[in-house]
Amino acid sequence: MSKYIKFSIYILGLGIFLCSCRNTQIKPINLEKTGSDYYQERYRPQFHFSPEAHWMNDPNGLVFFNGEYHLFYQYYPDSTVWGPMHWGHAVSADLIHWKHLPIALYPDSLGYIFSGSAVVDSMNTSGFGSAEKPPMVAIFTYHNPKLEKSGSKVFQNQGIAFSLDGGRVWTKYSANPVLKNPGIRDFRDPKMFWNEKIKKWNLIMAVYDRVYIYSSSDIKNWTFESEFGMGIGAHGGVWECPDLFPLRVKGSDITKWVMLVSINPGGPNSGSATQYFTGEFDGHKFVPDDTDTRWIDWGRDDYAGVTWSDIPRSDGRRIFIGWMSNWEYATVVPTTVWRSANTIPRELSLMYESGKYLLISQPVREFKNLRSKSDEVVIAPQSFSGEKEISTNHIPLMQSELLFDFNLSDPMIDTAGVILENSLNERFVIGYLPFQKQFYIDRRNAGNSDFSTEFASVASAPYSANINLKLHLLIDASSVELFVDDGRLVMTSLVFPTEKFTTLKLFSKGGSLQLNKAEFYGIERIWP
Numbered sequence: 001m002s003k004y005i006k007f008s009i010y011i012l013g014l015g016i017f018l019c020s021c022r023n024t025q026i027k028p029i030n031l032e033k034t035g036s037d038y039y040q041e042r043y044r045p046q047f048h049f050s051p052e053a054h055w056m057n058d059p060n061g062l063v064f065f066n067g068e069y070h071l072f073y074q075y076y077p078d079s080t081v082w083g084p085m086h087w088g089h090a091v092s093a094d095l096i097h098w099k100h101l102p103i104a105l106y107p108d109s110l111g112y113i114f115s116g117s118a119v120v121d122s123m124n125t126s127g128f129g130s131a132e133k134p135p136m137v138a139i140f141t142y143h144n145p146k147l148e149k150s151g152s153k154v155f156q157n158q159g160i161a162f163s164l165d166g167g168r169v170w171t172k173y174s175a176n177p178v179l180k181n182p183g184i185r186d187f188r189d190p191k192m193f194w195n196e197k198i199k200k201w202n203l204i205m206a207v208y209d210r211v212y213i214y215s216s217s218d219i220k221n222w223t224f225e226s227e228f229g230m231g232i233g234a235h236g237g238v239w240e241c242p243d244l245f246p247l248r249v250k251g252s253d254i255t256k257w258v259m260l261v262s263i264n265p266g267g268p269n270s271g272s273a274t275q276y277f278t279g280e281f282d283g284h285k286f287v288p289d290d291t292d293t294r295w296i297d298w299g300r301d302d303y304a305g306v307t308w309s310d311i312p313r314s315d316g317r318r319i320f321i322g323w324m325s326n327w328e329y330a331t332v333v334p335t336t337v338w339r340s341a342n343t344i345p346r347e348l349s350l351m352y353e354s355g356k357y358l359l360i361s362q363p364v365r366e367f368k369n370l371r372s373k374s375d376e377v378v379i380a381p382q383s384f385s386g387e388k389e390i391s392t393n394h395i396p397l398m399q400s401e402l403l404f405d406f407n408l409s410d411p412m413i414d415t416a417g418v419i420l421e422n423s424l425n426e427r428f429v430i431g432y433l434p435f436q437k438q439f440y441i442d443r444r445n446a447g448n449s450d451f452s453t454e455f456a457s458v459a460s461a462p463y464s465a466n467i468n469l470k471l472h473l474l475i476d477a478s479s480v481e482l483f484v485d486d487g488r489l490v491m492t493s494l495v496f497p498t499e500k501f502t503t504l505k506l507f508s509k510g511g512s513l514q515l516n517k518a519e520f521y522g523i524e525r526i527w528p
């Protein structure tokens with residue numbers, strides 16, 4: 001045998017060995033990795049962000065700087081379940097394609113690095129950089145496990161770190177912590193932002209089942225301003241990961257402040273979810289418009305979502321991303337080398353309707369660039385009752401975007417919607433109930449669910465549809481995001497079918513449903 005053939009057999013053998021390792025054991029992140037099995041594991045999202053390997057939860061430190069959207073995230077690099085928290089890091093030029101970077105923040109003697117935020121300190125108020133070279137500054141919660149075990153209450157404190165090289169190298173502030181625990185067990189998840197009105201930084205953080213608001217002129221010294229939340233909103237669990245930002249009301253010159261507050265447990269469909277409030281904020285005190293409880297996403301799998309800081313004024317968008325899971329089962333979902341993905345980044349906007357402010361979420365416009373030019377199907381208008389299979393031609397349903405335009409004018413319709421199905425008869429059902437005025441996502445018989453008794457379930461959401469009803473679905477390997485009527489209602493759901501869903505059906509019971517139009521797109525994968 002020539003030495004070239006021997007060498008080829010050796011390389012082939014090595015390749016097979018490495019591939020088998022990849023699927024059976026957890027390996028350290030290889031930032032240069034590409035290739036045919038890269039990001040191809042069962043249930044691996046193809047166009048959503050997920051860490052290359054190991055455990056991820058909340059998005060952290062979302063900030064735009066020098067043409068890069070930074071995404072930090074709660075990360076445990078030694079396991080696929082939660083553990084001592086680090087900040088993982090990725091960057092993107094378009095919010096869609098992500099590049100993995102080395103871990104940004106490691107735990108130290110003060111504790112694990114829990115959730116927090118980052119800003120560009122463009123006036124160098126912190127003194128960490130200079131006017132010419134403004135620092136990026138991150139604020140996060142130090143969670144000290146030793147203090148926690150000792151029975152102390154003050155094991156969560158806020159620390160800061162800065163970077164002078166566009167977020168690659170981070171230096172922790174030598175005088176950390178900067179915001180000390182006043183004696184409350186749950187004291188975490190600081191989100192800071194510059195407030196032009198008071199010409200100071202504001203900070204909002206979660207404190208047990210409410211939020212505290214602070215201000216500072218240098219990010220190092222914080223003054224308590226007020227608290228919000230007692231007797232308002234949902235209180236089925238602790239409040240976590242708040243955010244607070246101004247948003248112009250569509251079609252007016254009114255600007256409202258929007259507060260996001262994640263809550264766990266106590267979500268509308270069990271477990272984790274994110275509520276929001278609208279109101280006035282003067283840099284000191286948040287005054288809500290009403291006492292209603294509203295949810296940014298009614299599905300079971302959108303948690304701890306916050307928005308990007310420092311988006312240029314010329315862009316002006318408020319962009320949100322959430323962790324696509326739920327603490328009820330996050331640590332046991334049936335994925336292999338990694339656990340958890342994020343939602344698609346969403347643009348938030350505010351509408352005033354029937355005396356209420358409504359937060360609208362839509363996939364960021366950059367997402368459209370992933371529509372595969374060769375994979376586009378347009379379905380002609382038709383009317384039907386019962387179940388009807390709709391051809392998606394060669395579009396891979398598990399990596400697709402589906403848009404439907406329905407007409408619900410038949411008053412006899414009991415329920416109507418969309419079914420994703422496989423040859424094992426597993427079905428993921430999205431339906432609307434006109435009489436109950438309710439949407440639902442039924443994943444009770446949609447595949448693998450024996451990893452948790454909490455997973456198989458029906459999630460529902462109140463919704464008053466008009467005659468015309470638009471559904472917009474993003475389907476990616478193990479998740480479905482539903483946007484109803486241009487984002488007035490959003491429901492995000494994980495699903496783990498035993499075999500891929502390959503059949504798309506529409507259904508209408510009681511009366512006949514008119515489909516005005518449908519458009520389907522194959523979506524390109526974002527990984528090399």
Ligand code: FRU
Binds near residue numbers: 074085114240241304
């Ligand atoms: C929310 C959360 C945060 C905390 C982080 C810890 O999911 O519990 O409150 O900072 O996760 O990983």
